[in-house]
Amino acid sequence: MSLDAFLFQALNGLGAASGLFLVAAGLSLIFGVTRIVNMAHGSFYMLGAYLAWTFATGLGGAFGWWGGILLAAAGVAALGVLVELTLLRRIYKAPELFQLLATFALLLVINDATLWLWGPEDLLAPRAPGLDGAVDILGRKFPSYDLFLIAVGPLVLSAAHLTLTRTRFGRLVRAATQDREMVGALGVNQSLLFTAVFAAGAFLAGLGGALQIAREPAALSMDLGVLADAFVVVVVGGMGSIPGAWLAAVLIAEVKALCIGLGVVHVGDVAINASRFTLVAEFLVMAVVLIVRPYGLLGRAPAIVRAVAEAETPLRPASPWLRAAGAVVLVALALLPLLASSPYTLVLGVDVLIAVLFAASLQFIMGPGGLHSFGHAAYFGLGAYAAALAVAKLGAPMGVALVLAPVASGLGAVLFGWFCVRLSGVYLAMLTLAFAQIVWSVVYQWEELTGGSNGVFGIWPAPPFDSRAGFYWLVLALVTAGVLFLRMVMHAPFGYALRACRDSPLRAEAVGIDVRRVQWAAFAIAGTVCGVAGGLFAFAKGSISPETISIGRSIDGLVMVLLGGIGSPTGPLLGASLYTLLQDSVARWTDYWRALLGAIVLVLVLVFPGGLSGIAARVRDLVRGPLRGLLPRRGAP
Amino acid sequence: MSMLEVKTLEAWYGAAQVLFGLDLTVGPGEVLALMGRNGAGKSTTLKAVMGLVERRGSVRFLGREVSRLAPFRIARLGLGFVPEDRRIFSDLTVMENLDIGRQPPRSFPDGRPAPAWTPEKLFALFPNLAGMRDRRGGATSGGEQQMLTLARTLMGNPLMVLLDEPSEGVAPVIVEEMARTIVALKREGISVVLSEQNIHFAALVADRAVVLEKGEVRWRGSMATLLADAEAQRAFLAV
Numbered sequence: 019m020s021l022d023a024f025l026f027q028a029l030n031g032l033g034a035a036s037g038l039f040l041v042a043a044g045l046s047l048i049f050g051v052t053r054i055v056n057m058a059h060g061s062f063y064m065l066g067a068y069l070a071w072t073f074a075t076g077l078g079g080a081f082g083w084w085g086g087i088l089l090a091a092a093g094v095a096a097l098g099v100l101v102e103l104t105l106l107r108r109i110y111k112a113p114e115l116f117q118l119l120a121t122f123a124l125l126l127v128i129n130d131a132t133l134w135l136w137g138p139e140d141l142l143a144p145r146a147p148g149l150d151g152a153v154d155i156l157g158r159k160f161p162s163y164d165l166f167l168i169a170v171g172p173l174v175l176s177a178a179h180l181t182l183t184r185t186r187f188g189r190l191v192r193a194a195t196q197d198r199e200m201v202g203a204l205g206v207n208q209s210l211l212f213t214a215v216f217a218a219g220a221f222l223a224g225l226g227g228a229l230q231i232a233r234e235p236a237a238l239s240m241d242l243g244v245l246a247d248a249f250v251v252v253v254v255g256g257m258g259s260i261p262g263a264w265l266a267a268v269l270i271a272e273v274k275a276l277c278i279g280l281g282v283v284h285v286g287d288v289a290i291n292a293s294r295f296t297l298v299a300e301f302l303v304m305a306v307v308l309i310v311r312p313y314g315l316l317g318r319a320p321a322i323v324r325a326v327a328e329a330e331t332p333l334r335p336a337s338p339w340l341r342a343a344g345a346v347v348l349v350a351l352a353l354l355p356l357l358a359s360s361p362y363t364l365v366l367g368v369d370v371l372i373a374v375l376f377a378a379s380l381q382f383i384m385g386p387g388g389l390h391s392f393g394h395a396a397y398f399g400l401g402a403y404a405a406a407l408a409v410a411k412l413g414a415p416m417g418v419a420l421v422l423a424p425v426a427s428g429l430g431a432v433l434f435g436w437f438c439v440r441l442s443g444v445y446l447a448m449l450t451l452a453f454a455q456i457v458w459s460v461v462y463q464w465e466e467l468t469g470g471s472n473g474v475f476g477i478w479p480a481p482p483f484d485s486r487a488g489f490y491w492l493v494l495a496l497v498t499a500g501v502l503f504l505r506m507v508m509h510a511p512f513g514y515a516l517r518a519c520r521d522s523p524l525r526a527e528a529v530g531i532d533v534r535r536v537q538w539a540a541f542a543i544a545g546t547v548c549g550v551a552g553g554l555f556a557f558a559k560g561s562i563s564p565e566t567i568s569i570g571r572s573i574d575g576l577v578m579v580l581l582g583g584i585g586s587p588t589g590p591l592l593g594a595s596l597y598t599l600l601q602d603s604v605a606r607w608t609d610y611w612r613a614l615l616g617a618i619v620l621v622l623v624l625v626f627p628g629g630l631s632g633i634a635a636r637v638r639d640l641v642r643g644p645l646r647g648l649l650p651r652r653g654a655p
Numbered sequence: 656m657s658m659l660e661v662k663t664l665e666a667w668y669g670a671a672q673v674l675f676g677l678d679l680t681v682g683p684g685e686v687l688a689l690m691g692r693n694g695a696g697k698s699t700t701l702k703a704v705m706g707l708v709e710r711r712g713s714v715r716f717l718g719r720e721v722s723r724l725a726p727f728r729i730a731r732l733g734l735g736f737v738p739e740d741r742r743i744f745s746d747l748t749v750m751e752n753l754d755i756g757r758q759p760p761r762s763f764p765d766g767r768p769a770p771a772w773t774p775e776k777l778f779a780l781f782p783n784l785a786g787m788r789d790r791r792g793g794a795t796s797g798g799e800q801q802m803l804t805l806a807r808t809l810m811g812n813p814l815m816v817l818l819d820e821p822s823e824g825v826a827p828v829i830v831e832e833m834a835r836t837i838v839a840l841k842r843e844g845i846s847v848v849l850s851e852q853n854i855h856f857a858a859l860v861a862d863r864a865v866v867l868e869k870g871e872v873r874w875r876g877s878m879a880t881l882l883a884d885a886e887a888q889r890a891f892l893a894v
Contacts, residue, residue: 189754190755193747196746199726201755202730204727204756204811209725
């Protein structure tokens with residue numbers, strides 16, 4: 019590639035960086051003050067684009083193209099205020115994971131609301147008046163609108179910097195980012211501050227989305243797409259640092275642009291098409307930055323969180339009652355093929371059982387392990403693809419494929435886990451997400467091996483498991499074994515050590531436990547067991563595609579675990595069953611099943627912050643009277 | 656009328672109850688020392704009055720029930736809080752820290768204007784801070800942070816200050832300065848409740864003392880009586 023072409027690509031990258039920076043800056047600002055990682059931030063970006071389209075094309079163009087952009091951003095900010103007042107206010111004191119779940123549910127609701135309002139088609143907006151041409155740069159045509167976008171990034175960065183340093187509002191934001199309780203004790207109305215910050219963050223996201231309509235159509239996939247990118251930018255830049263977000267947005271956009279610009283590279287005799295590695299490149303940048311600077315380029319180690327942590331409920335061995343109930347359920351499940359009237363019952367039964375194992379392995383790493391994984395789909399995907407490829411490419415028998423599945427996912431977990439156990443909290447969650455995206459993008463982009471977006475076909479169970487009942491029993495046996503194995507590990511000395519590491523890493527180290535090694539091993543165990551679920555999934559469906567191992571599956575797993583209650587090993591069994599059945603039935607009633615699902619999740623999170631298995635405890639609390647723990651604490655913002 | 660009147664105050668950290676039915680009153684311009692060993696509940700009492708921990712019971716400030724108010728509303732009534740671990744905003748400069756605490760001037764219940772603090776007046780009170788207006792809070796020494804925390808709270812022009820462990824972990828010269836400041840505040844008519852383990856420090860500034868043990872009041876009386884009561888000191892304060 020010539021120097022000119024390289025510079026031209028670099029310029030392209032700068033143009034793309036601005037939109038990403040706006041979203042990431044808003045996300046970072048909101049996280050800094052409220053400590054909430056707002057999953058619905060992707061929705062704000064998407065809504066910005068849709069609203070801008072409406073203002074640009076409809077309503078008689080009353081506000082002009084540019085007026086429409088600002089109005090769209092203001093509209094999103096107004097929605098942000100509504101969301102803060104009605105939802106976030108109730109969950110500021112809830113555990114981090116519930117906040118993530120609640121805001122993700124909101125994302126689902128907003129996505130379906132957008133579908134309902136604007137329809138499923140991508141909406142192409144007119145170009146920006148006055149900036150619809152191109153200028154000659156380095157002998158090529160460069161869109162003048164992109165030049166404008168390049169300027170927007172630094173402009174917003176300076177405006178944000180001035181606001182944060184020169185105004186009282188900015189000083190309050192910075193103070194609250196450090197110690198919001200103290201800010202309240204000094205007489206500052208935190209509620210107002212939080213609402214204002216949330217509105218500002220939503221405005222930035224809406225502006226970012228609105229400005230994109232001159233480059234790309236408004237689409238329903240924008241929310242999750244930009245969210246993953248924005249997470250990467252925020253984590254690479256450092257949580258809460260706006261200059262860091264700009265730096266990271268530029269870095270990542272440049273790396274991507276460079277990959278595209280390189281095109282096909284010849285290393286010896288092998289031709290590598292670098293433009294297909296943009297997704298991998300982005301997440302590799304993140305992984306490298308996090309290893310070198312765990313808190314991001316301009317981030318700092320998080321201050322001690324001052325919220326009083328709820329003590330984890332101790333894990334107890336199953337009571338005789340629970341054992342008996344388990345045995346009854348197991349017998350009932352084993353008899354299901356003999357009782358089921360419709361063949362679909364068994365298909366659904368297999369889905370539920372696979373979900374149970376997937377969720378149980380995730381609960382193992384999140385509950386006793388205390389490591390909040392947002393990328394459990396990685397191990398599911400590794401297992402599924404290992405099994406599928408073993409059959410399709412190597413002609414391996416089913417038994418071998420089902421052994422290779424956990425081996426592959428276990429090795430993946432060993433590799434990823436080594437990095438992950440070096441981080442904690444939100445950073446750990448984001449790194450696991452990044453690894454899952456790496457697996458996804460390798461699968462997606464390595465067409466020769468994995469079939470790309472089409473996936474791998476023709477993976478059917480071999481005799482004697484080729485009947486519905488036979489395969490169902492196989493799945494039941496393996497899932498039961500997997501769940502009991504995880505339970506056993508939790509109650510073994512290793513399980514005690516794992517929980518010690520979660521509750522106090524320092525004290526665990528002091529009594530001679532190698533915290534990282536224990537957590538690393540836990541990663542490997544969870545990944546291995548999850549691979550079994552993935553392998554079974556491939557055989558259950560007969561095929562596997564990148565879509566089934568995307569970010570959505572990781573989130574499904576989280577919802578299942580949180581529905582069931584993160585602290586209880588029985589929880590994921592309940593949560594996964596309920597979630598799978600709910601998804602199945604809701605999806606049949608309505609096209610808007612995600613919205614309904616989101617609404618149900620929101621209600622559950624708001625009313626039962628302890629998950630399904632926490633309901634019993636909540637009811638006890640209610641009967642006892644003082645409502646302590648159920649209602650937001652007094653003095654909550 | 657008393658400035659602060661606390662009745663049957665209970666407080667929790669999570670599931671653990673720390674205070675078990677505490678009663679306190681503080682009069683205008685009075686300095687009350689909350690004394691007791693580590694873990695007796697001194698700091699928790701101050702936090703519970705301020706609404707920073709989960710609490711039950713009655714807290715009346717200036718005759719008004721505040722036990723259901725958010726901390727910022729209590730602060731806006733003129734109750735200042737100085738935390739023991741200082742909690743200055745380390746990324747903000749000294750001046751910016753003071754600005755965060757700023758509130759409008761106010762008057763005592765009897766109509767006298769309460770002292771209205773400005774950064775300049777506070778720099779006169781704490782000359783050490785005057786030379787470091789633009790220094791980052793995190794780049795100041797422990798003693799300077801202790802003064803900054805108190806100064807920051809005074810920017811809210813409080814009628815009463817809750818002062819948590821002002822003498823802990825700072826150099827003797829700072830301890831003297833803190834004592835001088837408390838006496839100065841008292842002279843201005845400001846009431847002070849301080850939590851304190853050090854009886855010598857309390858003796859310098861306090862009018863009355865309340866001694867806590869395991870979240871309950873075990874002794875109360877004038878500071879002079881406590882100083883003379885070797886038995887009470889041995890029972891509740893000696894380590």
